[in-house]
Amino acid sequence: MNTFELLGQGLIAALQVQNLLYALIGVTLGTAVGVLPGIGPALTVALLLPVTYNLDPAGSLIMFAGIYYGGMYGGSTTSILLNTPGESASIVTALEGNKMARQGRGGPALATAAIGSFIAGLIATLGLAFVAPFVVKFALSFGPADYFALMVLAFITVSAAFGDSPLRGLTALFIGLGLGIIGIDQQTGQTRLAFGILDLLDGIEVTTLAVALFAIGETLKTAADREQVEASVMAVKGSVWMTLDDWKRSWGSWLRGTFIGFPIGAMPAGGADIASFLSYSAEKSFAKKPEEFGHGAIEGVAGPEAANNASAAGTLVPLLTLGLPTTATAAIMLAGFQQFGLQPGPLLFANNSSLVWALIASLLVANFMLLVLNLPLIGLWVKLLTIPKPWLYAGILTFATLGTLGANGAMSMGFGSMRISFELVLLLVFGVLGYLLRRFGYPIAPVVVGLILGPMAEQQLRRALSISQGDPAVLFHSPISLVLYAVAIIAVVLPIIMRMRGKGAVLGQLASDED
Template sequence: MLDTWNNLLSGFVTAGTPINLLWAFVGCALGTAIGVLPGLGPAVTVAMLLPITSQVEPTASMIFFAGIYYGAMYGGSTTSILLNTPGETGTMVTALEGFKMAKSGRAGSALATAAIGSFVAGTLATILVTLFAPVVAEFAVKLGPPEYFCMMLLAFITVSAVLGQSTVRGLTALFIGLALGLVGMDQISGQVRYTGNIPEFMDGIETVLIAVGLFAVSEVMYNALYEGKSSADMNRLTKAQMTPLEWRRSWPAWLRGTAIGFPFGTIPAGGSEIPTFLSYATEKKLSNHKEEFGTTGAIEGVAGPEAANNAAVTATLVPLLTLGIPTSVTAAILLSALQNYGIQAGPQLFQNSSTLVWALIASLYIGNVMLLVLNLPLVGLWVKLLKIPKPQLYAGILIFATVGVYGMRQSSFDLFIMYGFGLLGTLMRRYDFPVAPVIVGMILGPLAEAQMRNALSIGEGHWRVFWDRPMSFTLLCVVATCLLLPPIWSAWQRRKSKV
């Protein structure tokens, strides 16, 4: 333990040099801006900037790339809350309650709890990375395809049951997402399927494209078609900071979100999307203010998912540094950046490149403080977006979404898809079908399919592979409980009321 703290102290000495502090600041600021823009995520940005690895010292470039990575998670919450336009897939859940809070005049509180929750979760997760990186990675590597599949099954059931007006509506939305996730090339066999001979579908349908359509475009269409002038109160801002009550409601959600997000960041089970949805489901179940969810906006529904998102992002460094296993697309690009320097990530990295590793970990502490200092003062500036008259604001959202989506692949076809799903999202909202399970199905469907087929290969085609292993059997029991307990409880309550 003493060696750990000595190494961390030396890491702070390295990360605290003026040039490394400058790289950390530029990375955090750039990452925040990237997070605000839909479509241009941290993975694309880091990939574009990889050529600088030939010009910049390894420690400085890794600090820079890491700043972009977790800075994007901070920035993504801003447009999710203010414009219902997720900048990142990991901030989609934030839009569910954050945008409702903005419409009811509490945008400042939503932005503040997102920024502070991100700081708390990022700092706690960094402490866990410092102390337990090898231990957590050792446990994560023992999980196989059966466990991953059961984890995703749990995410499917939890999200469908919690996010919809009814389980049937939630499952319907989920199956739409699962069907969309099947479009494109089969991950295992390479067989092209369900493309309708349309070349643009060969690589599948881009998730951010669908998210922008279902959230941002449908918000504009729904308000134009069904709400008219009734939602003018969206431009009302009552306060720009958190009340003592909101602080009391937020801090348990920050801690729970961190506890949910960190383990998921260490395993290749879908990035930060699963823990954010699970955190939202947890907060909705535990909240004493359930009537605020989906109506005026519950602050726990912003605090928990934002904490889970940032904890998961920080935790990706555990398997990346200790095992050389990337658990997200951005982590995979960071791995290639290390390889460009001839540095091999894995168990020997802490011995062979200890200066770089501990400077990188120390920079996470510094970067979290930088992001808090960058974001909190901007809360008052961001909420001024809501003072824009509604017609101009919605026109701006459409322009913002169109430019962001077109910039992804410079494809006009993508724009037709985005507006088509905007119309679908409008109809789903009109008839009370949740849109979030569609995104969950799209993201996790292909991963779940691949893990299920790999698990069956391990079990030689026998389904018993899922209950022969203790961890996957436990997860299946949890799934069965989530499915059976609510209807049994409801029936018992009805019977009790009749007595």
């Protein structure tokens, strides 16, 4: 049987009324839990997986697919509306999306995120069905030196999120890099900067830092500013839907985001966060009006959101073809598959082809359900902004602390009989840091990016040099790394040329940026 027939059979199974209902429930639950600040896709999937246990394998898989895509998508809603991303992959979405929401354009921002996620999910799921074996070969050919080149490229693109001051942008990045050193060094097992605190041995959790800097920092900054507390929010200005101009500006970004996200998601050391960073900077370079970036450019939402979702499907490539879980979410999914006796691995397609195709078909159906569910709800979501601020922010802090406690909140420290959760202490400290950074005009995103990329870059560089027994030529050995360095150089040089030709018009715009 060829691929089309197999996929067709899967779709027929997935399209039964009962299965469609499961998909709808899955998408609804996934979105409802994923939308809470502080609860990212990994925790959403882990929490909701048991809900699927009581169904038959096909129904369970399809509900699971719905939860997965719902959880991936849910996080972007609060990023856009409340500037409180629940996980690292929606940080970039918050950069432009929240600016749009503040201008009363939250509706179009949510719409471009939903449609972009749908298109990316559709293309990437089809990619999973048809080109997975080739993509996985490409992904496996990435050695440590190539990953290091990818990190270098990602570091350069971070500067796209620096805002108006390279000094403060770099400072924010280095604070993140400094935090990334904390903990046990993977290559030698030696402890670095842990100051004898056991809880620091595993390093700083990215989610804790992101939730603290964004959700808690944002709450403190808003509360401290009388004008912001009293300002009434205009939830919708103009249309709640995307205008023709929005469509024109979004579709290219959706496609670019998809083609960046899918292969990077498939790489064993890639991931949705890196894909979203790269997509953001690509959008900034390709934009017709780069001066709008930092002020609510719709491309900056459309691209990263598409990349984020495409990479979610990309993650399934190594999982289904090789049995390699490359993200926390994928590791939890692996546990989910094992309940049906499915053993992901090279023989999965051969041994369990009907279930695999049912899963792929389920993903397509879930993806469609997500769009059906979310487009009509956008009008409702933007109403979140009209909740009175005291209750809104009290709720945000409730869920931010809940997510942190649930994911990592062991009561590991104590004074006498009283136990306290070290992770919550970190949340508080970083929350205050987030406020101070905002107050003094430092950008937030580079701190989190530094924490994510720093350790990866260091480990990959050291692995590469260890394998080559210290010969630095290994870094420029493979064509992949050479291409990546070339792109990095273009990314540095191109804006300088553009700026020189633009005679400082762009800089003038950026200088007027207040936050």
